[in-house]
Amino acid sequence: MRAAVIQSDCFLGDITRNLSTHLRLAKEAVKGGATLAVFPELSLSGYLLEDRVKDIALTARAAAALFDDAGLPDTVVGVGFPEKTRGAIYNSYALIRCGAKKAELLGVQRKINLPTYGMFDEARHFRAGSSLCAYELPGGATAAILICEDMWHPALSVSLAQLPDGMPHLLIVPAASPSRGYRGKRPANLEGWEHNAEYLARVYGASTLNAQRVGVEDSLIFAGGSVATDHDGVMKRADLFKEEILFVDIDIEALSRTRAKAPVVSAHDRELLRSLFA
Numbered sequence: 188m189r190a191a192v193i194q195s196d197c198f199l200g201d202i203t204r205n206l207s208t209h210l211r212l213a214k215e216a217v218k219g220g221a222t223l224a225v226f227p228e229l230s231l232s233g234y235l236l237e238d239r240v241k242d243i244a245l246t247a248r249a250a251a252a253l254f255d256d257a258g259l260p261d262t263v264v265g266v267g268f269p270e271k272t273r274g275a276i277y278n279s280y281a282l283i284r285c286g287a288k289k290a291e292l293l294g295v296q297r298k299i300n301l302p303t304y305g306m307f308d309e310a311r312h313f314r315a316g317s318s319l320c321a322y323e324l325p326g327g328a329t330a331a332i333l334i335c336e337d338m339w340h341p342a343l344s345v346s347l348a349q350l351p352d353g354m355p356h357l358l359i360v361p362a363a364s365p366s367r368g369y370r371g372k373r374p375a376n377l378e379g380w381e382h383n384a385e386y387l388a389r390v391y392g393a394s395t396l397n398a399q400r401v402g403v404e405d406s407l408i409f410a411g412g413s414v415a416t417d418h419d420g421v422m423k424r425a426d427l428f429k430e431e432i433l434f435v436d437i438d439i440e441a442l443s444r445t446r447a448k449a450p451v452v453s454a455h456d457r458e459l460l461r462s463l464f465a
Contacts, residue, residue: 188326190223190357190394191216192433194413194425196402199233200243202268206231206253213257213264216432223324225265227400228298228335228363229278232269235404240312244271247295251283254290261285263293263324265332265398267361270295275314280332280361282322294322296332300340306365306407319343321355328439330357335364338383344391348452349460354391356442360384363400365407373427377412381422388416392445394437401428418442 193212197205209226216224228234231250232243250268262285270279278298284291297316301309321329331347338360348354368375384395395416400409413425415435425431452460 188222188328188439189220189434189436190225190396190415191219191221192396192398192413192415192425192435193224193226194399194401194411194429194431194433195226195230196400196409196430197230197233199235199404200239201233202231202243202245202253205233209264209266210257210259212430212432213259213262216434217259217262219432219434221434222261222326223263223265225359225361225396225398227267227398228280228361229267229269230361230400231266233404234363234400235407236269237312240269240276244269244276246271247279247281247292250281251290251292254283254285256288257285257290259285260287261325265359265361267334269313270297276312277316278309278313278334279316280334280359282324282330282332284325293324294320296334298334298337299343300336302336319346321347321350321352324357326439328357328437329355330359331355332359332361335360335362338362338387338397339379344387345452348391348450349457353446353450353452354393356393356439357437358387358391358393358395360395360397362397363409366410374410374412377410380412381414381424384414384416385420385422388420388422391451392442394418394435394442396435399425401430418445
């Protein structure tokens with residue numbers, strides 16, 4: 188399969204304009220042969236929503252309905268949005284299958300680890316998610332979503348590796364990571380994202396698709412630097428400070444063979460983990 192990691196900017200709080208950007212870039216990705224197009228964290232809304240989040244949050248079904256009649260048949264898009272539920276608002280990410288007319292919601296992941304250090308104050312505006320699972324994509328691939336900070340928590344990747352079918356083929360990592368620290372012309376924090384992506388690919392046998400945000404919101408600068416790994420763990424990098432589509436070809440059968448030969452969580456590991464948390 189061919190996936191497209193879309194490095195995009197957005198207009199803070201303007202879902203209509205951001206949807207237009209999504210449709211334009213997703214159509215470019217489809218022209219390039221992609222059947223899966225993944226966008227950054229909170230790509231439909233922008234990041235620094237603060238108290239405005241209550242006014243623009245929408246349900247997962249409403250987010251999927253935005254892609255009705257999108258002109259993207261047989262394409263799955265991953266989009267970030269503030270999700271409104273009956274009792275709370277979440278920093279969420281939806282996988283949406285676009286059809287000839289109606290769009291289908293394949294699944295929604297809610298961000299589990301909400302950063303509250305330094306420049307971040309997400310827990311003030313969002314409730315933390317409490318579940319993690321794999322979703323089935325057309326063509327037999329499975330995917331899990333680690334939203335930004337969640338990629339940095341090893342317990343989550345270990346939990347995914349313990350699923351009955353093992354680690355999903357794809358780890359989708361949408362992020363809005365502001366630039367911090369510079370080494371030459373490159374933000375230093377991007378090194379961590381690259382190291383994590385390569386580690387997850389090589390150790391867990393999963394293709395990692397890290398879609399980073401570009402643009403400026405108030406004092407925050409989003410540099411981009413998205414990365415993607417294929418079935419061999421070979422990494423591709425997007426440029427900095429510009430919109431870009433990063434294509435990666437993934438051999439799902441090769442990923443399955445790799446995991447079958449060397450499962451990260453063995454039978455002995457499972458027994459140990461059960462004893463630790465009994």
